[in-house]
Amino acid sequence: MTRKNLTANRTTLTHRVRYAARHPDRVPRYLARAGRDAWLRLRHRDHVAYYRAVMRSDCAADPEAAVGSKTHDRWLALGKMQFDYLVGHGLQPGDRMLEIGCGNLRAGWRFIDYLEPGRYYGLDISPDILFAAQDTVVRQRLQDKVPHLTPVRDLTFAFLPDAHFRVVHAHSVFSHSPPHVIDECLAHVGRVLRPDGWFDFTFDRTEAEEHHVLREDFYYRTETLVALAGKHGLRAEFMADWEKLPHGQSKIRVRLPAGA
Template sequence: MARTAPSRDRSRLLYKAAYALRRPGRVPRYARRSLRDAMLRARYGRDHVAYYRAVMASDSERSAESAVGGPTSSREAWLRIGKWQYEYLLAHGLKPADRLLEIGCGNLRAGWRLMRYLEPGHYYGIDISPHILLSAKDTVVRYGLQDRLPHLTLTDNLSFDFLPADHFTVIHAHSVFSHTPLEVIEECFEHVGRILAPGGFFDLTFDRTEGREHHVLREDFYYRTETLAALAARHGLSAELMADWEAMPHGQSKLRIRADR
C-alpha cells in the first residue's frame, strides 16, 4: 500500500512561518538561498535549465555531495541513497547486459555502482551541469571504473536527439523531476518513448503531494501522481506508482513509465 503523501503546501507563508519557529537555526540559510535564487531568476528568467545549472554551480562550490543531496547531506547519505537506487533496480531485474540511461546523473551517487555492475559501455549518464559532470568524472577515477567505459554527456534539454532509437532497456532519473517545472517533464515524456527499447522501462522519482501542486523557490516542485500520469498518457506512455518504493525511507515517490506499443 502506498504511503499517503503530505498535502501541505510548502510555498505558503503560514507553512514557512511555522517551519521557522520549529527550526530557527535554518532561517539564515533559507534567507541566503532565497536571495541567491531571486538573483539567478532575475538573470535567467523562465529558462529553467540555465537557472538550475547556475544553482548547481553555486551548490557545487560548497561540495558535490550537498549539490546532489541538499545542504545537510553527508558522504554517508551520498553512499546510502545511491545504494537504495542501485539495489532497487537490481531487485527489479536489472542485468549486466541492460543498456541504462541515467537522466540527471549528478556525480554518480548511484551511477558508480551501476557502471561497475553493467557491461562496459552500457552506462550512459546525462546532466545539465558541467560542474557536476566534472565531479562525476572524479567519481569514476575514485572507484577505478575507467575500464567500464561510461558515457557522461552534458545536455541542455531532454529531447534526446543525439541518442539512438529503441536503445535503452532501463532509463533512470532520481531526484531530478523533483527540481523541474512541468514543461521540462513534458519535453522528456514527448521524446523518451523513442529511445526506450521495446519492453524497457523508465523510473523517475518526484515529490508527491495530494494537495495543491506548488514549488518552493523554483528549486523543489510538488506534483500529484494523476498530473504526471495524465501527462505521460498524452505522449503514449503508461505510468505506475511503485508501491514497493513507497516503503523506502526516501521522501520521494517513484513512477514507472512504459511506452505503449
C-alpha cells in the first residue's frame, strides 16, 4: 500500500470529481457510505456512538473488512507488520500491553501468542468486533493465554490501574477520531503508562489543510498531534522508520516526560 496523497483535500468538489473519474467502480460504495453516514448522524450525535454503529454495520458484512483489510492475506500481513515493528522496538514477552481499538485481533492474536499469559489487554468501543475477536482467540487456540478483551464507552481508561502498561498501541484508531476523542485519549493514557513505557498510534497524515471525509476518516498534520500530546505533558516523536513500511498511515510515539 502506498502512502496517501499528503496534499489532497478530499472534501473539495474538485477532488471528488477527479477521484470519481479515476475510480468509477468505487462510486457506488462511496454513495452507500454517504447514505449510511447521513442516517447515523441523525441517530447518533456523539462520535463514539456513531462509530460504534458504523462498526456494527461493517462487522455484519465482514469483520476483517471492518478493520480495514480487503482480503484475509492483507489482514494477516498488516497484523504481522504491527507485531514485527513493536517487537523490533523492544516489546518483551513479560511486558503488559494495552491495545486500544483491538478490533478482531488482526495484530492482537500475535501479541497474545507472544506475551506471557494475562499480559494482553484489548479494548474496543464495538462489542460486535469483540465478538469477532473472541472467534480469533478460539481459531488460533490461544485460550490458555487468557487475553483481556473489554468493551469501553470512552478512552479515559478509568477502570485500569496506574503505571500498569509498558506498551500501549492504537492502530487505525485516530484515523477515525475527531480531535476531542484524541484529546481525551492523550489526557488519560499517561496515567496507565509505566515510566519506561510508550504509546504508539497511527494516523492519516496530511501536509495541507486538516479535514475529514464523512465522519469516518480524519486527516491530521503531524504538528497538530505532537502539540496535543505536549498539552498533556507527553513527549511525542514522529516514527520515520514506520514510513518505510507498506502501509498508508503514519505513526507517532509518545512517552512520559523524563523523570516522571
